Amino acid sequence: MALSTSRAINHIMKPLSRAVCATRRLSSDSTATITVETSLPFTSHNVDPPSRSVETSPMELMTFFKDMTEMRRMEIAADSLYKAKLIRGFCHLYDGQEAVAVGMEAAITKKDCIITAYRDHCIFLGRGGTLVESFAELMGRRDGCSRGKGGSMHFYKKESGFYGGHGIVGAQVPLGIGLAFAQKYKKEDYVTFAMYGDGAANQGQLFEALNMAALWDLPAILVCENNHYGMGTAEWRAAKSPAYYKRGDYVPGLRVDGMDVFAVKQACAFAKQHALKNGPIILEMDTYRYHGHSMSDPGSTYRTRDEISGVRQERDPVERIRSLILAHNIATEAELKDIEKENRKVVDEAIRKAKESPMPDPSELFTNVYVKGFGVEAYGADRKELRATLP
Secondary structure (H helix, E strand, O other): OOHHHHHHHHHHHOEEEOOOOOOOOOOOOOOOOEEEEOOOOOEEEOOOOOOOEEEEOHHHHHHHHHHHHHHHHHHHHHHHHHHOOOOOOOOOOOOOOHHHHHHHHHHOOOOOEEEOOOOOHHHHHHOOOOHHHHHHHHOOOOOOOOOOOOOOOOOOEHHHOEOOOOOOOOOHHHHHHHHHHHHHHOOOOOOEEEEEEHHHOOOHHHHHHHHHHHHOOOOEEEEEEEOOEEOOEEHHHHOOOOOHHHOOOOOOEEEEEOOOHHHHHHHHHHHHHHHHHHOOEEEEEEOOOOOOOOOOOOOOOOOOHHHHHHHHHHHOHHHHHHHHHHHOOOOOHHHHHHHHHHHHHHHHHHHHHHHHOOOOOHHHHHOOOOOOOOOEEEEOOOOOEEEEOOO
16 A cells, blocks of 8 residues: 555544554554544534543454454455355455444444344355355355355344345345334344335335334444445435435434444444433444445445545545554564455455355255244144144
8 A cells, every 4th residue: 555545544543542652562462552543523413422432452453454344355256256166146245334334343243143234245244254154155065154044134143143144125124123023022222223224214114114113212223334225326316315314304313434343343332322211313324335226236336436435545444444554563464364364365365265165955945935933733532643734
């Protein structure tokens, strides 16, 4: 990265405290406190915004860099696999939006629930999923996170609180409100993040679900990942009011720079505390996807290449973290390049293993359709004769 670009990004991040001096290395003090300021102020609706000052550490910065570069490498590899016809069907990539997945995860626990739309690969990885599970699922193999039967849009990891991966636009939001209802019913001290895109923000079911969440003060956080294009339609052409964080009217909201991992982390921590005490809140993540809507969309017919390259140069979430790491002398440029090279090797190895995974047995077509025992009734005097009532 050019020195001028590095300085520009560092100026945007505005470190407030140089707790790690110029000669301190990660190996010597990985937990030293560094305070940074979010790139932009939070814009709020019916709530006081959180502080722009966010505490981090060399260890967290390096973890953020590794995780985001791994996610990006995974999505770039998925692009190649799709073009090689090893991935079929739909495939929606997340490169450019990594700060949302990583920042959200840094603020919550695996007991908190996340449910999202079909741009779900990196959310799954953030929840503790593996690269092999991801690529195997994308290629329809048995070792995939959904046993090769879900594909790109249906990643799940229930044991880590990740409930998908949903292909019907906006349909995951009512399900997320249901998860929040269960959390409150069981008196759990956790929240649910129900994620959707700006393209789904006008769905009626979203407002119906939000109304119930507000009536019952459910611990629900609605996260609009606003990447500014619903498929190929710009937000201003689809929404009379594209200020999605205000859409709840009676529900508070925050507009967050979704390209700044620390802004996302701060907003999600704030939203969790709010939701546990007061009920639902909306977070609008101002983010951007580098690929088109899906693999069938070149992404350059409704927006200019200059627009895409401009976001890459000025707002890229990975480059922001790289700049902070270099500014605080936590690692050298060469060391960061080595991490990226290692990520490439790890991704390539995961693809190799995923390719070795067998396809699901044809009998799997008939499994996981109904809950076990559903559609069966008992007959006879002793009620031991079972008959299927569903074809």
